Amino acid sequence: MLAGKRILLIIGGGIAAYKALDLIRRLREQGATVSPVLTRAAEEFVTPLSVAALAGQTVHRHLFDLTAEAEMGHIELSRSADLIVVAPATAHLMARMAGGQADDLATTLLLATDTPVLIAPAMNVRMWNHPATQRNLAQLRADGIRVAGPDEGQMACGEFGPGRLAEVPQIIAAMTAALGDGPLAGKHVIVTSGPTHEPIDPVRYIANRSSGAQGTAVARALAGLGARVSFVTGPAQVPLPDGVEVTQVETAREMRDAVMSALPADAVICAAAVADWHVINATQTKIKKDGQGRLPHLDFAENPDILAEISASGPARPPLVVGFAAETDDVLAHATAKRLRKGCDWIVANDVSPATGIMGGTENAVTLITADGAETWPRLPKAEVGERLAARIAQALTG
Structure with missing residues (x-):
């Protein structure tokens, strides 16, 4: 159902970033093209080399890439995709999105686009339940951004509750829905x-x-x-x-x-x-x-x-x-x-x-x-x- 679709995948800096590698693999199995973007914090969890190898595409990391920016590369990148996916979407990244910040490549892409956006939040349960995060989530939903998850379960920090990154099949299902495709479209x-x-x-x-x-x-x-x-x-x-x-x-x-x-x-x-x-x-x-x-x-x-x-x-x-x-x-x-x-x-x-x-x-x-x-x-x-x-x-x- 995702065959031929162009996905811009923004990988946020959380422990769940490793799951983005499996997401890339499964998207490509379905015939999608994945253009990956790594935030600076994401590079602490997954390497640009591993992401590029799985995506088969150049990893975009810096806003001020002079070659690309000579042609306003960040504008083109943000608008050439069929769907922008942020996975994992950390509390920090969600806050910057809700506030309309554009201080790195990821947030600039998100602010400069009219492409549909889907986020998959992942964070500690207390961070997820914090009123500030819930306010930011409400604002993002009001802005038309779709949300996949989070799930409830055991955290890497040892705590239990909502905040786990949604499983990859769940994210892909949400992507299919966001694109308006699928065998049940119109039902x-x-x-x-x-x-x-x-x-x-x-x-x-x-x-x-x-x-x-x-x-x-x-x-x-x-x-x-x-x-x-x-x-x-x-x-x-x-x-x-x-x-x-x-x-x-x-x-x-x-x-x-x-x-x-x-x-x-x-x-x-x-x-x-x-x-x-x-x-x-x-x-x-x-x-x-x-x-x-x-x-x-x-x-x-x-x-x-x-x-x-x-x-x-x-x-x-x-x-x-x-x-x-x-x-x-x-x-x-x-x-x-x-x-x-x-x-x-x-x-x-x-x-x-x-x-x-x-x-x-x-x-x-x-x-x-x-x-x-x-x-x-x-x-x-x-x-x-x-x-x-x-x-x-x-x-x-x-x-």
């Missing part, structure tokens, strides 16, 4: 994700252990294939995906309304772990103990069945409806029965019993159930499960 897909919270009183609610990681991965992968993604999420524990239209909800009823408002669509992927019931007699004030050991009385009602409603929506039904089945026993039998009962086209089934570590974890082991049978996939990172599922969806919608 609209709705993805639900995360848990729902059903209030008991103003401070308590019924929920489940879903982190939203799998639904987020599916949405991100679909966007990477060029789809316009409407992402409806409950209170998830993972960062929101980039390049999608986000609607945040709390309850199952709010999720149902958001999904129906987003229709029509070419496909709906119901990855959310929606609560089956809500409390009818939720109170407006905190429920107190009565001092006599009597328990509060809660009345429940079933929540709307979003998957079944979409699957039975008649002429307005999307061509592809996919549900998820999180089971703890007899996974294949329960999920197969659920597909027939709900009327959806596919079910993605997984075993979420506590011993698997899947619910709320970073990996998943799923079985894709269709009218043609069941296909079991190996245990994979949730990002890779999302990519596999997105590829199958693309095949179904375009094949």
Whole structure:
């Protein structure tokens, strides 16, 4: 999908700079031309020689290259690309971009261009969460700059949290979306994700252990294939995906309304772990103990069945409806029965019993159930499960 595309890759000065070498390799495998730019700090982590060898192109390092500047080389370089990618984008580089600085080759290129720009941030978790970085991020988004990641995980410094550079396939997917290419270009897909919270009183609610990681991965992968993604999420524990239209909800009823408002669509992927019931007699004030050991009385009602409603929506039904089945026993039998009962086209089934570590974890082991049978996939990172599922969806919608 990137064949023939010209990519200007700006490598920032962070420990994650080494991943830019793999990014270059994979881009060239897909037929893209990569023109690399190294910041001064980046040269502390990767060498110009290694970058040039992988890119097969001259590495640009200095603003005042007299031969190039005789023809305003930095202007030409910034405008001859189809896409400018900054990976890794450090906190310092993001701050300079947000402030409109142009004090080296990288920032001058970024300020002198009208080419689409994608950044892949990478930094310490405290730096990422700092209000200054978040202000700069908001400004960059407002300026039309796309963002890939960051991911959450173990840092080189030993800390854990958001700030890890997005994985290379994720960056490439974001690049494909930024270029408006991909097999799902022109398709609209709705993805639900995360848990729902059903209030008991103003401070308590019924929920489940879903982190939203799998639904987020599916949405991100679909966007990477060029789809316009409407992402409806409950209170998830993972960062929101980039390049999608986000609607945040709390309850199952709010999720149902958001999904129906987003229709029509070419496909709906119901990855959310929606609560089956809500409390009818939720109170407006905190429920107190009565001092006599009597328990509060809660009345429940079933929540709307979003998957079944979409699957039975008649002429307005999307061509592809996919549900998820999180089971703890007899996974294949329960999920197969659920597909027939709900009327959806596919079910993605997984075993979420506590011993698997899947619910709320970073990996998943799923079985894709269709009218043609069941296909079991190996245990994979949730990002890779999302990519596999997105590829199958693309095949179904375009094949």
